[in-house]
Amino acid sequence: MAQDLFQSPDYLQLDDLLTEEHKMIRDAVRNYVKQEISPIIEEYAQKAEFPRQIVKQMGELGVFGPTIPAEYGGGGLDYISYGLMMQELERGDSGVRSTASVQGSLVMFPIYEYGNEEQRKKYLPKLGSGEWLGCFGLTEPNHGSNPSGMLTNFKDAGDHVILNGAKMWISNAPFADIAVVWAKNEEGVVHGLVVERGMEGFSTPTTHGKWSLRASATGELVFDNVKVPKANILPNVKGMRGPLSCLTKARFGIAWGTIGAAMDCYDTALRYAKERVQFDRPIAGFQLQQKKLAEMITEISKAQLLNWRVAVLMNEGKVTPAQVSMAKRNGCEVAHQACRDARQMLGGMGITGEYSVMRHMMNLESVITYEGTHDIHLLITGMDVTGLNAFS
Known part of the structure; x- marks a missing residue:
């Protein structure tokens, strides 16, 4: 089992710019990486397998949505704290940091910022604790650097909408419990929807054959006439x-x-x-x-x-x-x-x-x-x- 001998470089004494709380948070994540990530990550990368046990561990550590208010399952911390957490996680492995980034910035943030109170209370505490894993659906097979050209769309069907399309290169997709998906309505306006695993017509095939991020779970999001309740549409934002x-x-x-x-x-x-x-x-x-x-x-x-x-x-x-x-x-x-x-x-x-x-x-x-x-x-x-x- 690999021994982690890492010593952090600080050539310009940047620790002087940090508070004691910042350093405590950084050191807690650094110790977690040394104890739980470094000893296993090479084996998982070689096997191209995602260490699913780390999701719950990182939830307990507090790295999911650290800037989200504590009442919604976040840490209520500042952005220096968030940055230091991500620095230490990626020191261990980019895929580990990707899991945390997606969960916090791409799933919890839009639900908190653009969702209503019911959506916040339903999803955020379980995401923050690591009980649920989320993913973010924006990139499509033919629309990467130009996401506004997306083809994924939904149509009104009474108390729900019908979602069709596909997203790819989605971190966390194969194991995600929910997906924050961006799609166009019938007028071509982009909206965010929370799609839940188990909804009929929603599948998340795994992407195989990667030479990069091998210890991270990557997949597609496929929507085949998925019925999404209108209550799952994020109400407080539209457009790109x-x-x-x-x-x-x-x-x-x-x-x-x-x-x-x-x-x-x-x-x-x-x-x-x-x-x-x-x-x-x-x-x-x-x-x-x-x-x-x-x-x-x-x-x-x-x-x-x-x-x-x-x-x-x-x-x-x-x-x-x-x-x-x-x-x-x-x-x-x-x-x-x-x-x-x-x-x-x-x-x-x-x-x-x-x-x-x-x-x-x-x-x-x-x-x-x-x-x-x-x-x-x-x-x-x-x-x-x-x-x-x-x-x-």
Whole structure:
């Protein structure tokens, strides 16, 4: 069983920017990852199997919907706390953080923000505790970066609606108890609906053959004349503002999470370089290896500062989606490069399951793509600074 020797890098003494509560929350999640995730995650990744037992564990830990008020099953915490939680979870594995991000930002957030009191009380406590697992249905087979082109639709049928269509690349789908699905009504207006497992015509086939996020459950959502009660439609939002606001919350978590993966790769490479002897001395003493380590810790430190500032803006209600977009893209890029450099430093050992680096690298290929690709986020920043829309 793998031993987790991780020591968190803090080159710029960023702990000074955190409260004692922030550090207690971070350390609790860090200890959970060391005790429950690191010893098992490689085996589950090799088997391409989702460790379902972690859902209840993470509910008990409080990482599902930590910014949701406590009266609805959340933690009532701030966004720095949320970011630190995601950082530590993805330090363990991107798929583990994905499970938490989807549950909190893409399922609990829209129900809390756009649902009514009855919907909040029905769904949120069970999602927050991990009794129920949720998923988020936006991406379609032919509409990824352009979600507004979605074909999934519903028609009025009295006290219910009839939902048809399909979503794909959906994290948590195979085991989800509910799905927050975005679909167009007969006028072409996008609405959110809560679809429950067991509704006739609703199925969630598993996506097989992944080389990335292998310990995460990914699947499709298929709707074949599904009868959804009108009481399950989120009443307080319409149009693309609904799903896009959810993505902003989730992208924030990704920005922090990816730096957790980068920190793990840096720590692994640093320890290995000090222990690995070639030409009669540790490879950490060679210039090219020091260059890699110096660049890694520099970019990680810059990303930590960016993430912290975005979290402060979120706490103050001042953040813009474009600012979160920048943090998501930057985090992915920094982490991806850290993985590549660490893998080279580990040589042949870097491709084995004895170390976490190659698993992180494969996972990040998905993280770079989902919830806005690297290129899409560049265009979001470009549009924000120029005022000109390059999308159409």
